[in-house]
Amino acid sequence: MxxxxxxxxxxxxxxxxxxxxxxxxxxxxxxxxxxxxxxxxxxxxxxxxxxxxxxxxxxxxxxxxxxxxxxxxxxxxxxxxxxxxxxxxxxxxxxxxxxxxxxxxxxxxxxxxxxxxxxxxxxxxxxxxxxxxxxxxxxxxxxxxxxxxxxxxxxxxxxxxxxxxxxxxxxxxxxxxxxxxxxxxxxxxxxxxxxxxxxxxxxxxxxNKVDHLVRRMTDLEDSRSRMVDAAELERQRIERDLHDGAQQRLLSVAMSLGRAKSRFDRDPDKARELLLAAHEEAKAAMQELRDVTRGLHPSILTEQGIEPALTTIVARCPVPVDLAARMPERPSPRAEAVAYYVASELLTNIAKHAAADRATIRVFREENLLRLTVTDDGIGGVDPARGSGIRGLRDRVHAVDGHLTLSSPVGGPTIVDVTLPWRA
Structure with a gap:
């Protein structure tokens, strides 16, 4: 059967x-x-x-x-x-x-x-x-x-x-x-x-633990060396930009005001033209000073925190940026400073090189981490091996035990994800 x-x-x-x-x-x-x-x-x-x-x-x-x-x-x-x-x-x-x-x-x-x-x-x-x-x-x-x-x-x-x-x-x-x-x-x-x-x-x-400590010490030494080099390059950039840009414009403003003062009584129309030129030069000098000080620690970051500080740089960015910030409390000042610097540098790079139509910034708390994600719909193809920009950002993030990951295929989109200790 x-x-x-x-x-x-x-x-x-x-x-x-x-x-x-x-x-x-x-x-x-x-x-x-x-x-x-x-x-x-x-x-x-x-x-x-x-x-x-x-x-x-x-x-x-x-x-x-x-x-x-x-x-x-x-x-x-x-x-x-x-x-x-x-x-x-x-x-x-x-x-x-x-x-x-x-x-x-x-x-x-x-x-x-x-x-x-x-x-x-x-x-x-x-x-x-x-x-x-x-x-x-x-x-x-x-x-x-x-x-x-x-x-x-x-x-x-x-x-x-x-x-x-x-x-x-x-x-x-x-x-x-x-x-x-x-x-x-x-x-x-x-x-x-x-x-x-x-x-x-x-x-x-x-x-084992000893190996991890030795690797950590080696990484910190390398990061410190690169940070010192990056700081020196940044100092030289600020000096060069101040000397060649804003300083020359302010000198031109002073000369235009002096010439306007000497012509004020005998040629008011020419004096008015010189004043208008000096005004335009002064506005250009202010813009160059803002460009020179990009990424530096602004007072709004210290007084109000990362969200208002990011709002200011988003408003100045020529590329439309969607900002989403969600944090119940402020992280440590060091974490805020690193996040602000990274976001500022990334927006500058997007405006200069990405040919993007829109960018997005998300910053929020994830358990004991401050997480920052910057995305753009530009041409992509960012390669850290071909430039020091991303490497410098990664060194700054690693200096506070954070991590930076980059995804940038050719044709885009480019996504930079940064995690920082909340109490860095």
Whole structure:
């Protein structure tokens, strides 16, 4: 008699859907690739053990020791890449000694990082055989048993498995129920085991607190050096613009007023023309002074905050700008100053280079961050490698532990997203 158990088919359908779910596939693929790589994990352990055992015998095993350490390093790098490709997990690498002396070479071969990588291969050998074997066993046995209700009618009478008569409907159904349980266990365990493995790899191969502190110190030194250079360039720009622009215009205003004063009694019409010219020169000088002081700390920022300060620069921008500000309270003065400077520089660049019809500024609080987003519909194609503008802004943002990301495909739009600590 042919069996058509609807509940079993529905359960098999649900299990199949779970198997095809993306997260489940990724978890199982990660664990199965770990099992497939287990022979690689074993190799440096075997080479190091063999080398250590043969070294006392006329130093025969000495060449195997550095070979084992280099192989462990190669496997560790491959494992970092594997996790990135499978799960998009980025693991910060520890700091590597970059010198070329024999001490530096020994440090790279047998230093703290090298021993961590060798220990990693030992741990992953045990983990791969244990966890990978467990998952494969659960899934293979579960799939086989789950198919027995369908295959039961085709089995010869008297067939048994582990003492259960699977040739009968009751026996096949019981075996199928056990198989579904094993499949469910394998699928359920895949997620926690994959996350545990990712955490284990990150802990053993990732940068530790000392590495992060050294990198942070190096980044701060580089940022400070670039900030000093940028400040010097800004000072030179202000001096040059004041000398060549506003100062010359103010001198022209003074001369025009002097000539108007001397002609006021004998030639009022000419004096009036000189006064009008001086007035126009004075307005041009004021505009140049505003251009010179762009990005500097205005009094409105100190007295009223970032929103009114941004409103003033938006009003002066020749490109129409939509401003959206939403903050329940004021951030720290340093965060306000950096956000104002970044917004001012970006609007200036948009007006000069973007050929944009409209721009948008959004500034708001996001948890403990001040977030600033500037968007324009211009030509795009902004490349930080071709100019110092974006690099200078990024250095200023990084100096207060903030982050700046840029998206500017050719043809636009250009989006600059800045996050700053609220209490920077």
């Amino acid at each position: 042919r069996l058509r158990p609807p509940r079993t088919r529905a359960a098999l359908y649900r299990v199949a859907r779970a198997l095809l779910a993306r997260d489940t596939r990724d978890d199982l693929l990660q664990l199965l690739t770990t099992l497939a790589m287990t022979p690689l994990y074993v190799l440096p352990v075997v080479l190091f053990t063999l080398g250590a055992g043969l070294t006392p015998l006329l130093l025969l095993g000495l060449p195997l020791l550095p070979l084992a350490m280099k192989l462990a390093n190669w496997i560790a790098r491959m494992d970092r890449q594997r996790l990135y490709l499978l799960r998009n997990v980025e693991i910060d690498t520890p700091i590597v000694v970059s010198g070329k002396g024999w001490k530096d070479r020994l440090e790279r071969l047998f230093g703290r990082r090298a021993w961590r990588e060798m220990g990693f291969t030992v741990v992953m050998t045990l983990w791969g055989f244990g966890v990978g074997g467990l998952i494969v066993s659960l899934l293979a046995a579960g799939l086989l048993l789950a198919l027995l209700p369908v295959l039961g009618p085709f089995l010869p009478d008297g067939s048994s498995l582990l003492g259960v008569d699977i040739g009968t409907a009751a026996g096949a159904m019981s075996a199928g129920a056990v198989g579904l349980g094993l499949l469910a266990a394998g699928l359920w365990l895949g997620g926690p085991l994959a996350r545990t493995e990712s955490s284990l790899v990150a802990a053993m191969l990732g940068a």
